[in-house]
Amino acid sequence: MNMIFILIGCSVVLAMVFLAAFFWAVRSGQHDDTYTPSVRILFDDELLDPESEKGDQDHF
Amino acid sequence: MPAEKTFIITDHCFHCGEDIKADDYKLNDMKFCCLGCKTVYGILSKHNLQNYYTYNKVPGRTQQNSKTNLDYLNVKEIAAKLVDYQDGNISIITLYIPAIHCSSCIWLLEHLYQLQPAIVKSRIDFLKKQVTITFNNQEASLKEVAEVLVSIGYEPLISQQDVVKEKQKNNTERKLITKIAVAGFCFGNVMLLSFPEYFGLGYFDKEFKDFFGWLNLAFSIPIILYSGAGYFSSAWNNLKAKRLNLDFPLALGIAVMFIRTAYEIVLRTGAGFADTLCGLVFFLLIGKWMQQRTFQHISFERDYRSYFPVAVTTLKNGSEISVPLSELTTGDRIIVRSMEIIPADAILLKGEALIDFSFVTGESRPLKKVLGEVIYAGGRQLSGVLELEVIKPVSQSYLTQLWNNEAFVKPKTGIKTFSDTASKYFSIALLILAFGAAIFWMFSDPPKALASFTAVLIIACPCALALSSPFTLAAVISIFDKNGFYLKNNAVIEEMARTDTFVFDKTGTITNPDAAGMTFIGYITDEQRQLVSDLTRNSSHPLSRELTKYLKRPALWPTDNYAEKIGRGISGKINGNDVKLGSSTFLDLPLNNSPEKTATHVMINGQYLGHFIIRQQWRKGLGTVFQKLGKKYVLHLLSGDQPHDKYDLITFFNSGDKMLFEQSPQQKLDYLKNLQNSGRKTVMFGDGLNDSGALKQSNLGIAVTDNINNFTPGCDAVLDGRSFEKIPQFIRQAKDAVKVIHMSFAVSLAYNTAGLFFAVQGVLSPLIAAVLMPLSTVTIIVFTTTAVRCYARKNKLL
Numbered sequence: 001m002n003m004i005f006i007l008i009g010c011s012v013v014l015a016m017v018f019l020a021a022f023f024w025a026v027r028s029g030q031h032d033d034t035y036t037p038s039v040r041i042l043f044d045d046e047l048l049d050p051e052s053e054k055g056d057q058d059h060f
Numbered sequence: 061m062p063a064e065k066t067f068i069i070t071d072h073c074f075h076c077g078e079d080i081k082a083d084d085y086k087l088n089d090m091k092f093c094c095l096g097c098k099t100v101y102g103i104l105s106k107h108n109l110q111n112y113y114t115y116n117k118v119p120g121r122t123q124q125n126s127k128t129n130l131d132y133l134n135v136k137e138i139a140a141k142l143v144d145y146q147d148g149n150i151s152i153i154t155l156y157i158p159a160i161h162c163s164s165c166i167w168l169l170e171h172l173y174q175l176q177p178a179i180v181k182s183r184i185d186f187l188k189k190q191v192t193i194t195f196n197n198q199e200a201s202l203k204e205v206a207e208v209l210v211s212i213g214y215e216p217l218i219s220q221q222d223v224v225k226e227k228q229k230n231n232t233e234r235k236l237i238t239k240i241a242v243a244g245f246c247f248g249n250v251m252l253l254s255f256p257e258y259f260g261l262g263y264f265d266k267e268f269k270d271f272f273g274w275l276n277l278a279f280s281i282p283i284i285l286y287s288g289a290g291y292f293s294s295a296w297n298n299l300k301a302k303r304l305n306l307d308f309p310l311a312l313g314i315a316v317m318f319i320r321t322a323y324e325i326v327l328r329t330g331a332g333f334a335d336t337l338c339g340l341v342f343f344l345l346i347g348k349w350m351q352q353r354t355f356q357h358i359s360f361e362r363d364y365r366s367y368f369p370v371a372v373t374t375l376k377n378g379s380e381i382s383v384p385l386s387e388l389t390t391g392d393r394i395i396v397r398s399m400e401i402i403p404a405d406a407i408l409l410k411g412e413a414l415i416d417f418s419f420v421t422g423e424s425r426p427l428k429k430v431l432g433e434v435i436y437a438g439g440r441q442l443s444g445v446l447e448l449e450v451i452k453p454v455s456q457s458y459l460t461q462l463w464n465n466e467a468f469v470k471p472k473t474g475i476k477t478f479s480d481t482a483s484k485y486f487s488i489a490l491l492i493l494a495f496g497a498a499i500f501w502m503f504s505d506p507p508k509a510l511a512s513f514t515a516v517l518i519i520a521c522p523c524a525l526a527l528s529s530p531f532t533l534a535a536v537i538s539i540f541d542k543n544g545f546y547l548k549n550n551a552v553i554e555e556m557a558r559t560d561t562f563v564f565d566k567t568g569t570i571t572n573p574d575a576a577g578m579t580f581i582g583y584i585t586d587e588q589r590q591l592v593s594d595l596t597r598n599s600s601h602p603l604s605r606e607l608t609k610y611l612k613r614p615a616l617w618p619t620d621n622y623a624e625k626i627g628r629g630i631s632g633k634i635n636g637n638d639v640k641l642g643s644s645t646f647l648d649l650p651l652n653n654s655p656e657k658t659a660t661h662v663m664i665n666g667q668y669l670g671h672f673i674i675r676q677q678w679r680k681g682l683g684t685v686f687q688k689l690g691k692k693y694v695l696h697l698l699s700g701d702q703p704h705d706k707y708d709l710i711t712f713f714n715s716g717d718k719m720l721f722e723q724s725p726q727q728k729l730d731y732l733k734n735l736q737n738s739g740r741k742t743v744m745f746g747d748g749l750n751d752s753g754a755l756k757q758s759n760l761g762i763a764v765t766d767n768i769n770n771f772t773p774g775c776d777a778v779l780d781g782r783s784f785e786k787i788p789q790f791i792r793q794a795k796d797a798v799k800v801i802h803m804s805f806a807v808s809l810a811y812n813t814a815g816l817f818f819a820v821q822g823v824l825s826p827l828i829a830a831v832l833m834p835l836s837t838v839t840i841i842v843f844t845t846t847a848v849r850c851y852a853r854k855n856k857l858l
Contacts, residue, residue, distance in 0.1 A: 004268065008271075008275070011252075012249060015245060015248070015249060019241060019245045023238060023241070026238055031234070032185070032234075033185045033186070033187065035186050035187050036166060036183075036185055036186040036187075039163045039166050039186065040166060040170070043111075043115070043163075043166075043167050044111065
């Protein structure tokens with residue numbers, strides 16, 4: 001049953017890692033704007049490099 | 061990507077969706093309402109940004125309004141104050157752009173780098189309507205960046221207050237979120253470690269019990285020292301100020317729980333209350349977060365500085381220079397263009413001045429000023445360029461003097477909420493009960509005395525009580541928000557429920573500023589209307605202009621023998637008809653034909669047809685709003701305008717003495733003060749700068765506006781003009797919300813009493829505490845939100 005000490009130790013350490021990750025997220029401003037990213041992700045990806053962007057223009 | 065595009069070609073502008081009046085603006089088979097929209101489309105298609113039109117139909121905003129002068133952004137001092145960050149190459153600036161309203165806006169504004177290569181990155185905060193632009197300041201100036209925004213129809217709103225604002229990041233919310241995270245982390249772990257205890261550790265080793273206990277104690281330390289620390293300092297500060305609020309029993313409960321937990325675990329006498337403690341702080345902080353969530357996209361603290369322009373064009377040695385407003389001094393020559401605001405009290409030197417003072421004084425008609433006359437700051441020039449000489453610096457002008465009044469110097473005294481009052485009695489009762497139990501057991505069974513004393517304080521810790529107000533009010537705020545009524549904070553609702561006197565401003569508040577209504581009394585045919593319109597086109601008199609605007613006819617016939625008698629009327633021969641417009645004396649009418657001063661009579665070919673009168677258009681539902689409110693409350697009208705409409709409104713105000721006209725801003729403020737001194741709880745509805753004093757003075761100031769992004773004076777709440785007719789419903793809902801708070805107080809008190817039943821007997825087990833606390837909390841959250849929604853449905857707000 002001594003395994004429980006190790007397991008609980010592991011789970012607490014793991015939880016602390018997540019807590020630290022959350023701190024980092026808050027500090028880097030990820031919670032300042034919770035709406036815009038939800039719209040942004042729906043835009044078509046079109047960050048193309050200049051060459052292929054020219055090719056894209058030909059379609060028009 | 062191009063194949064997916066659906067181009068809808070209708071008679072609406074492809075860019076903004078406005079109706080198309082002329083067919084002149086076309087590009088790539090697309091029709092536009094104006095040159096502005098066409099230009100924006102041209103720029104976007106040239107830079108391969110047509111995706112803008114695929115995410116939303118008609119995402120643009122009409123470009124028919126004129127653009128402002130951005131020269132002042134080249135003034136170094138102004139630019140330096142506006143940027144967030146600047147080094148040798150890179151500048152970062154955050155701009156407020158009112159036009160942001162849909163996902164296309166986000167898409168376009170985050171692709172600014174395609175329009176201006178100097179822009180490195182642009183990020184939108186949609187809810188705050190802000191864009192943060194990082195650009196290379198060697199390649200483009202701030203003005204050029206702003207011009208890119210203007211060219212695509214997203215003009216940034218830069219005001220004095222932005223320039224003056226202190227660059228302080230709002231860190232309080234981040235701090236609260238961190239505290240909640242820590243509390244949640246500890247709460248989760250403690251619950252996990254407490255479960256074996258709930259189910260009985262009988263066949264487990266005793267050493268586990270100790271280990272779990274010590275871990276629980278360790279997890280409650282950050283709760284005490286970090287997450288819950290705010291309650292101790294707040295309780296202490298309130299005690300020092302001789303106030304008893306809810307923070308006192310909360311802090312007491314938290315402290316007692318921690319001490320008893322530490323005591324039991326160190327002495328191995330029990331499991332302690334670590335689980336209840338962590339849960340309590342966690343739920344309390346969530347309640348606090350709900351309370352702080354306000355609507356950041358509206359500013360409630362604006363004063364005249366955000367109404368005036370940032371810089372003024374001055375004439376120095378024959379050349380035009382932009383000067384920051386604060387540096388404007390007496391004797392400066394300034395240039396004011398059409399649709400710009402007169403920045404300081406000044407004498408008119410050149411140009412034709414037609415000034416709209418409606419926002420500043422409440423005067424509903426534009427005023428004509430002659431050369432040499434003094435024009436007060438704040439008016440908006442309607443047509444043509446003016447040259448003026450400043451006679452008073454901005455801070456001492458007629459208008460801004462209002463801000464020196466004491467109402468603006470001292471902050472509004474905090475609104476007294478129900479929970480403040482109730483918690484005082486609660487705290488006292490709690491202490492009496494705790495000591496009573498302790499004294500009782502001291503005589504009958506001394507070892508139980510301390511246990512029952514601490515148990516009372518633990519179980520009566522008013523968690524549910526502390527949450528009932530924030531959750532109820534947050535629910536109401538979000539319902540109001542959906543209905544176009546935006547509150548500054550929670551306490552406004554309770555204040556609203558208490559008001560008994562309603563004071564209204566007239567121009568712009570109960571009238572609709574965008575729809576100047578005119579009516580014709582008499583009979584007139586369409587052809588005759590055309591003739592009138594052709595005649596009024598010749599005149600620049602404000603009444604003629606309004607008539608032209610109202611008649612909405614294209615220019616058809618030229619006018620012969622045009623004559624204008626200033627202040628009396630105009631006449632001319634149009635398509636063979638003699639048309640005469642003007643006052644009754646101008647038309648030689650008998651006097652009984654002129655019921656109102658402002659009537660414009662019409663005579664065609666010697667035949668009298670009737671008269672036009674300017675009627676300001678009342679807001680929709682004004683009559684019913686006044687009727688409903690008038691039944692229960694006292695209504696007052698405070699207008700800066702002349703008493704044109706007195707008789708239209710007198711039925712709503714019972715008697716003339718509750719209607720005051722031609723009031724100066726200071727008089728409005730004093731009127732509110734007098735009402736308050738006679739014991740009335742006032743709510744003021746206003747819109748203009750001239751109401752700011754009254755809005756500030758009244759118990760509750762509500763600014764009415766048709767565009768919530770426009771300037772509104774400092775206030776407690778902003779009401780969208782379209783929701784004006786819902787005012788009685790809002791009041792009703794506020795009263796119901798207070799009822800819900802009372803009921804939820806009763807519910808949480810019932811829980812407390814149930815817990816106290818065990819506590820006074822000294823038999824409170826940690827399990828009961830651990831079940832009661834979250835149970836009562838969840839009950840309150842569910843009860844308040846459902847009750848508020850039920851009432852909202854009853855009040856037709858949902």
